[in-house]
Amino acid sequence: MSLDEALFTLALRLKRAVWRDRAPAAELAREVRLAEIRAHLTLVARALSGAPLGIQEAEHVGGFAGDVLYLPRAMSFAEDPEANALAYLYRVAYTVTSRQLGCVLSAESTQAAELTTLHTLLAVPPTIEALEAELPMTRELRQRFFPLLLHCRPPCLTLHTPGALLEAFTQVLLGRNLEVWHDQEREHTAGWEWLQRSVTSARQGHGIAAARALYASLRRSAVLKDAAPVAPVILWGQLMPVPPRQASKEPGDTGPQASLPTGTEQHGKAKEQVRRVELNQQDIDNDVLVHTFEKVATAEEFCGVIRTPDGADELAQHIEALDELDLRDVVRSHTQTRSLYRADVTLDGTVGDIASAETSDTTRFLYDEWDGKARQYKKAWCSVYVTRPTRRAASSHGSAYAAAALHKHARHVRDLRMAFDRLRAVRVLKNCQPNGAEVDIDALIDRYATVRSGHQPDDKLYLARRRQRRDLVTWLLLDISSSTDSWIKGHRVLDVARESLLVLGEVLSSYPDQIGMSGFYSHTRRDCRFIILKDFTEPWLPCKAVLASLEPTGYTRIGPAIRHAIHLLQQQKAPQKLLLLISDGKPTDYDRYEGRYGIADVRQAIREAGQVRIHTYALAVDVQAKLYLPEMFGAGNYQILPHPSHLVESLAQLYTRLSS
Amino acid sequence: MTRPYYRPIHHEVEVFQHAYGNQLALMLKGPTGCGKSRFVEAMAADVGRPLLTVACHDDTSATDLLGRYLVEGGDTVWQDGPLTRAVREGAMLYLDEVTEAREDIVVVLHSLTDHRRQIFLDRRNETLTAPPEFMLVISFNPGYQRSLKELKPSTRQRFVGMSFHYPAPPIEAEIVAHESGVDMAMARRLVTFASKVRHLQELGLAASASTRLLIHAGQLMRAGMSPRAACHVGVIEPLTDDSETITALQDTAALIL
Numbered sequence: 044m045s046l047d048e049a050l051f052t053l054a055l056r057l058k059r060a061v062w063r064d065r066a067p068a069a070e071l072a073r074e075v076r077l078a079e080i081r082a083h084l085t086l087v088a089r090a091l092s093g094a095p096l097g098i099q100e101a102e103h104v105g106g107f108a109g110d111v112l113y114l115p116r117a118m119s120f121a122e123d124p125e126a127n128a129l130a131y132l133y134r135v136a137y138t139v140t141s142r143q144l145g146c147v148l149s150a151e152s153t154q155a156a157e158l159t160t161l162h163t164l165l166a167v168p169p170t171i172e173a174l175e176a177e178l179p180m181t182r183e184l185r186q187r188f189f190p191l192l193l194h195c196r197p198p199c200l201t202l203h204t205p206g207a208l209l210e211a212f213t214q215v216l217l218g219r220n221l222e223v224w225h226d227q228e229r230e231h232t233a234g235w236e237w238l239q240r241s242v243t244s245a246r247q248g249h250g251i252a253a254a255r256a257l258y259a260s261l262r263r264s265a266v267l268k269d270a271a272p273v274a275p276v277i278l279w280g281q282l283m284p285v286p287p288r289q290a291s292k293e294p295g296d297t298g299p300q301a302s303l304p305t306g307t308e309q310h311g312k313a314k315e316q317v318r319r320v321e322l323n324q325q326d327i328d329n330d331v332l333v334h335t336f337e338k339v340a341t342a343e344e345f346c347g348v349i350r351t352p353d354g355a356d357e358l359a360q361h362i363e364a365l366d367e368l369d370l371r372d373v374v375r376s377h378t379q380t381r382s383l384y385r386a387d388v389t390l391d392g393t394v395g396d397i398a399s400a401e402t403s404d405t406t407r408f409l410y411d412e413w414d415g416k417a418r419q420y421k422k423a424w425c426s427v428y429v430t431r432p433t434r435r436a437a438s439s440h441g442s443a444y445a446a447a448a449l450h451k452h453a454r455h456v457r458d459l460r461m462a463f464d465r466l467r468a469v470r471v472l473k474n475c476q477p478n479g480a481e482v483d484i485d486a487l488i489d490r491y492a493t494v495r496s497g498h499q500p501d502d503k504l505y506l507a508r509r510r511q512r513r514d515l516v517t518w519l520l521l522d523i524s525s526s527t528d529s530w531i532k533g534h535r536v537l538d539v540a541r542e543s544l545l546v547l548g549e550v551l552s553s554y555p556d557q558i559g560m561s562g563f564y565s566h567t568r569r570d571c572r573f574i575i576l577k578d579f580t581e582p583w584l585p586c587k588a589v590l591a592s593l594e595p596t597g598y599t600r601i602g603p604a605i606r607h608a609i610h611l612l613q614q615q616k617a618p619q620k621l622l623l624l625i626s627d628g629k630p631t632d633y634d635r636y637e638g639r640y641g642i643a644d645v646r647q648a649i650r651e652a653g654q655v656r657i658h659t660y661a662l663a664v665d666v667q668a669k670l671y672l673p674e675m676f677g678a679g680n681y682q683i684l685p686h687p688s689h690l691v692e693s694l695a696q697l698y699t700r701l702s703s
Numbered sequence: 704m705t706r707p708y709y710r711p712i713h714h715e716v717e718v719f720q721h722a723y724g725n726q727l728a729l730m731l732k733g734p735t736g737c738g739k740s741r742f743v744e745a746m747a748a749d750v751g752r753p754l755l756t757v758a759c760h761d762d763t764s765a766t767d768l769l770g771r772y773l774v775e776g777g778d779t780v781w782q783d784g785p786l787t788r789a790v791r792e793g794a795m796l797y798l799d800e801v802t803e804a805r806e807d808i809v810v811v812l813h814s815l816t817d818h819r820r821q822i823f824l825d826r827r828n829e830t831l832t833a834p835p836e837f838m839l840v841i842s843f844n845p846g847y848q849r850s851l852k853e854l855k856p857s858t859r860q861r862f863v864g865m866s867f868h869y870p871a872p873p874i875e876a877e878i879v880a881h882e883s884g885v886d887m888a889m890a891r892r893l894v895t896f897a898s899k900v901r902h903l904q905e906l907g908l909a910a911s912a913s914t915r916l917l918i919h920a921g922q923l924m925r926a927g928m929s930p931r932a933a934c935h936v937g938v939i940e941p942l943t944d945d946s947e948t949i950t951a952l953q954d955t956a957a958l959i960l
Contacts (some may be wrong), residue, residue: 082947083947083950083951083954084951086903086947086948086951086952087951087954087955089902089903090899090900090902090903090951090952090955091899091902091955091958092902093899093902132954132957132958136958177895178895178958178959179892179959179960180957180958180959180960181958488774489771489772491774491779492771492772492773492774492779493772493779493826495772495774495778495779496772496779496781496826496827498826498828669947678904678910
């Protein structure tokens, strides 16, 4: 960093420090942040709407687009945190109702801020009416909060600018009496009439249709042309356009591996309405050689040019500058990322495809994939390559790892063995046996009665402790995608998952239960990997060392992995089959196996398992998994662990429960 | 015996009468607390036959249904099981949660549900043929997967099947109002709340709020509890143990009640 840059940064920070501390302490004390109650609000939103809604932080007051509700970062207008949490609740109910009524902006309405405001305001009375019909208690909340909001609005005495007209309109909708502006009738007749007209058409509920006409007359009705923006109401948000769905072709791909993220990761500001930009190779090749900021006056004027990423990891130095920029265009590229500037966005575009040269492999399996939107299978869409880790590479290091891990979990192994033994001891006590250690009293009485009644008695009069034949085969599917490299509460997810497999495998090795294990990851549909760690029949001892060789890599395409596990389980004869998935639960892959599409496919794969009588169960460590895991696996068929260290125990308990 | 209250939803009463008239066994499927048992009670009262109900559990065996010899003093006495009794008396037999029972009961059910309509008591070397008045009704909850059990196709195909769901909101409100004694306005709100909870159930986040739970909440309100508290203890707590879901549902209840 050069000297002038350093000086500028210093000055900027100083200015920020001065500005930021302006927020009064009282406001901070009663503030409620979205981050604190987001998960809880998501559940409420889903309950109210019945749709799999998600909640994201908005840049300003937010609104909704598709299945995502955008809510303000914090709420602080009401008197205490409890009231502000209620205000969030009101806002969620309002936005859900607005979504159900289909209040969206058309593309051209986003051009003018005043038209957006007008659309939003005109939608308010019908939305409130529908809201209070459905949820009666929102009336009380409205009567409590609207005066508070009204109190915070800027004073608005005259009606001579478009801004003032919209402000007055907002205040009327918040509950101010229209008559307050009656004295303007003579001075600004057109303005007064416009206001009356707007209020009438809003109350009559055909607001959306009237918006255009009112907008056209807005400027005519005002004396001055000054258009100061009107602050949106935090409890209503703003209407947003429907997110565009664009089909796109991916550029030819030579190595998806190369674009996997490595290096630094930083969190960026939330962005709503992200746009996907398609680039062709020519644009990238023709990029301007040198382009400095000096050519444009301010960052706002800078509209961006196409540059080839240079791949250096300097994110930490640039983080502040990035926060200032309005980044909302997304480009898919195949260049390796050195730094991650992460922001919460939802891109739910149509599924793209990549044209990749397929490697020829003898152990390739083709599986269909479910397209939830088209409601049909894409035939032979995914290639699953079944591999086995090399034994030699794993041997010495691996055994040492396994020994250390088992030593660490010695208590778990011992407890689990005891639990299994206990379980067996209870189960194997069989009544009505031809011989055994104890007398079966019930059978004896029955025999006595039978003899007395003159019938042929049964000689099976004993209780015997027998090893019960349990016909259960289990396949454990372990997600080893890059996301398992993340750390939750001081544990790396993959480490914990590996250790729990080790413990369970170790314990089960001394019982006749059949168990298989595999890891999976993917790089697009053409390269889904299924790494067999232990086959059903394989002895456990050599498999232990293999586990150490697992490293996080690739993406999480869950569907094909489940389908291959189903295929393996179907070859088994046992009447009861169990498929256990250990994952962070979020389906993702490079070729847009994400969002609703991914969830729909996994759900379909689970349904397929049910059709061939394979029971499925999922274990996840990530708390966020609560939002999509239930939808994929169904109620009661998953478990979310609050702490990764619980995985060892939970897996053991679960297995014990399901196999008994 | 007075006929228990039952509000028909579709053609279930008609289906029952045809099944009864043609001596066909009936299979009821549906979530817990949606009115399966109440339906059977009302139908038994309609046709004027006594009703024997067996709540099956994982130790319910064929012997339990058929009967056994008991020792009484120095003598043995044969004790009819519920199934045998129902066949002898021409009663209605209702096997609730039949998938929970041991697999050996199918041996008994099969001969009883096909053209033979017979049971064989091997201990007494006695064959009983069911009279026309006898009827077998079984029920289970297809979504309920505590253990990995379900009926075999060979068993299922001996029954006439009916699926029960929670009734449509206006009808459900009527039922809640009738059974709990709250007024219609409150019953409607309870049903609205239930529909929100069922949204979450579709997404797999909670168990479904049954009509039975709504009636419980209604009864608590009638006894003087505040609507929100009644909903909390009567509906939300029985549904889930997850504290986040509980608060989310309480908030949803607060918006409605």
